[in-house]
Amino acid sequence: MSLKGKRILLGVTGSIAAYKSAFLVRLLIKAGAEVQIVATASAFEFITPLTLATLSKKPVLSEFQKDNTGAWNNHVELGLWADLMIVAPATANTLGKFSGGLCDNLLEAVYLSARCPVMLAPAMDLDMYQHSSVQDSMRKLISYGNHILEAQSGELASGLSGQGRMMEPEDILIEIESFFSKSKDFQGKKVLVTLGPTQEALDPVRFISNHSSGKMGLAIAESFFKRGAEVHLIAGPIKTEIPSKFTTVNVSTAEEMLKSAQSKHSAMDICVFSAAVADYRPAEVADQKIKKSDSDLSISLTKNPDIAQTLGKKKSQKQIHVGFALETENEKKNAKQKLTKKNFDLVVLNSLQDKGAGFQGDTNKVTIFHRSGEQIESELLSKSQVAELILDQIKNVPVWI
Ligand code: CTP
Numbered sequence: 596m597s598l599k600g601k602r603i604l605l606g607v608t609g610s611i612a613a614y615k616s617a618f619l620v621r622l623l624i625k626a627g628a629e630v631q632i633v634a635t636a637s638a639f640e641f642i643t644p645l646t647l648a649t650l651s652k653k654p655v656l657s658e659f660q661k662d663n664t665g666a667w668n669n670h671v672e673l674g675l676w677a678d679l680m681i682v683a684p685a686t687a688n689t690l691g692k693f694s695g696g697l698c699d700n701l702l703e704a705v706y707l708s709a710r711c712p713v714m715l716a717p718a719m720d721l722d723m724y725q726h727s728s729v730q731d732s733m734r735k736l737i738s739y740g741n742h743i744l745e746a747q748s749g750e751l752a753s754g755l756s757g758q759g760r761m762m763e764p765e766d767i768l769i770e771i772e773s774f775f776s777k778s779k780d781f782q783g784k785k786v787l788v789t790l791g792p793t794q795e796a797l798d799p800v801r802f803i804s805n806h807s808s809g810k811m812g813l814a815i816a817e818s819f820f821k822r823g824a825e826v827h828l829i830a831g832p833i834k835t836e837i838p839s840k841f842t843t844v845n846v847s848t849a850e851e852m853l854k855s856a857q858s859k860h861s862a863m864d865i866c867v868f869s870a871a872v873a874d875y876r877p878a879e880v881a882d883q884k885i886k887k888s889d890s891d892l893s894i895s896l897t898k899n900p901d902i903a904q905t906l907g908k909k910k911s912q913k914q915i916h917v918g919f920a921l922e923t924e925n926e927k928k929n930a931k932q933k934l935t936k937k938n939f940d941l942v943v944l945n946s947l948q949d950k951g952a953g954f955q956g957d958t959n960k961v962t963i964f965h966r967s968g969e970q971i972e973s974e975l976l977s978k979s980q981v982a983e984l985i986l987d988q989i990k991n992v993p994v995w996i
Pocket of ligand 1: 920
């Protein structure tokens, strides 16, 4: 895809991965983009301004003041100029400062002034990447609407091996191209996403639930938002903080989730049922904590409503419903049956047999089934890449206008 006419502000910070920024600039310039580089002082310990300026065909900016003349690099103008800001590599230091709103260099001032979307490609050693403070910074930045291009696993400059390598420039280019090509293709659409587990009380202190993290649902919500949709969430109890840009109803039980979904359904264009709803709940909820005794205890369970199936019966010709299936045997057959049973237009099958797929992790491997019989099998992808794939397939559903 051509990036002709696109203005990209590339931030470079002080990591050994800064040498890869040179390759990224070359790819962006080759694709037709106009690139302005803003680097931190420590970036120049890894790559020279001359290299970056030669490749980007523009002087590299780094200081607030130009040559001590009193003239200055206007961070507000730079922030407004760009169609996209990408910081690659983004160090732990820069992520921490961005997330905390600090502003002691030009790059941070530009970041705070930017009105365009922001992508950040972290690069650091594996233990730094896993540190709670760095993870917190990233979560915060995601909640501000920034897009984190997850670090990849492999050999690191320290000699250790693990997650922390900056995404390869070729893959960053794909992310940038897909950002510009898809931009706002779901503008005007109203989308409902159910996500997370449900909790079914047994007594005031115990409940039945499952391991769903809600991460896949959140990734889907993020993609819809990025591509212009109005996103409504009905979320079971999850650990991740839900960004305030989504309209969210928090629920605990399947019955609450159904009630909330029913009240929103008719106004929606697309519904994605990613919640791991408990199929059963305790038939009786004890008023007081159940005390242990010498004998065994049996719990009688009663069936919960099926949210997707109930709303599937109400689905209009213009609405699109997407469901999930998590199977341990006869995967494809069971997944396809759900298309008709629950009146889905698409079913996304997570295979528990694939390493890296499933409830808790950050990656997933899926097969997407269309009513037409078409099947799309993915590689192992990040959950946000799976989300993009699902949105792309929604556009292939015949009722999509
Ligand atoms: N689902 C739902 N309400 C339920 C159960 C499931 O909305 N009470 C939705 C899920 O969000 C998912 C799809 O239905 O999109 C498939 O759920 P799954 O649990 O795999 O299938 P079940 O129909 O419950 O069948 P089984 O447990 O036998 O696999």
